[in-house]
Amino acid sequence: MEREADENGQVLMAKAGYDPREMVRFFRTLLSESPDRGAIETFFWGNHPRTSERIETADSRAKEFAYTSLARADNQEFETRTRPLRLANAQYDAYLGRMSIARAQMDRSLQSLPEGPAKGLIRVLLEGNVYASGSVGAKSRRDTQSARDYLARAQTSYRRVITQGSSDSTMTQMVAVAYKSLGLLYQAHLDFGTSAADARDALEKYLELAPNASDRATITEKLRELSRDSVGPRSPARPGDSTGGKDSRPACAFGMYWSSVKDQCTKIGE
Numbered sequence: 001m002e003r004e005a006d007e008n009g010q011v012l013m014a015k016a017g018y019d020p021r022e023m024v025r026f027f028r029t030l031l032s033e034s035p036d037r038g039a040i041e042t043f044f045w046g047n048h049p050r051t052s053e054r055i056e057t058a059d060s061r062a063k064e065f066a067y068t069s070l071a072r073a074d075n076q077e078f079e080t081r082t083r084p085l086r087l088a089n090a091q092y093d094a095y096l097g098r099m100s101i102a103r104a105q106m107d108r109s110l111q112s113l114p115e116g117p118a119k120g121l122i123r124v125l126l127e128g129n130v131y132a133s134g135s136v137g138a139k140s141r142r143d144t145q146s147a148r149d150y151l152a153r154a155q156t157s158y159r160r161v162i163t164q165g166s167s168d169s170t171m172t173q174m175v176a177v178a179y180k181s182l183g184l185l186y187q188a189h190l191d192f193g194t195s196a197a198d199a200r201d202a203l204e205k206y207l208e209l210a211p212n213a214s215d216r217a218t219i220t221e222k223l224r225e226l227s228r229d230s231v232g233p234r235s236p237a238r239p240g241d242s243t244g245g246k247d248s249r250p251a252c253a254f255g256m257y258w259s260s261v262k263d264q265c266t267k268i269g270e
Helices: 002-015 022-033 048-062 075-095 099-111 117-140 144-165 169-188 196-209 216-227
Strands: 256-259 264-267
Touching (some): 002 022, 022 048, 075 099, 075 117, 099 117, 117 144, 117 169, 144 169, 169 196, 169 216, 196 216
Antiparallel strands (some): 256 264
């Protein structure tokens, strides 16, 4: 099946005016990036012998196709188009405990972005995502020490984005995403002492900053789930907290959550 897909891919490349030998370079790039994965195989990279075989076959077959050279291979476009896939794969690597590979993929994804304050905050946000995935993965393997360490690092990253981005209106979308990520992180680690109240606060703030978010229904359901949890102790006090870490908010009725913005119980979805 892979052989057929490779052959069809080279046929389409040649018809579009691309040099079919570019597929060989593509496979060599994948192979050069995969050694540290060991026996665990990701969906995008095969094992070394298999990839090597595909390189040899593609190189030999490329000579059979004529192409016009009208099209130009654009690595920048490739990096841009594959960035979401690379970042998703980075989080999967982090989940499996391959943090060095996850960071390398994250760094490569950032290379094509223009320099500036936004790029710096994007890096911090992505670091938070990597650590969050690493924490969930470590917890699934019962590696409590690593899970707690990554949890703390993820919280620090998300809070940094919120703190630094809140003073710049052009960063509102990124700050909103950081609030959502923080809320989901808290919800995923309630068994580690994070607070359902803190998770609600963060997700509520996300919906406030992104009222037209495409995932509003999903986040609303998350708030509904969190509203079923009893109001437990909040996370340890942070600088500026006046409550000393104690949650003084009342428990709301089913289908309601405490809105720190309205300072009252609010119907979910409003």
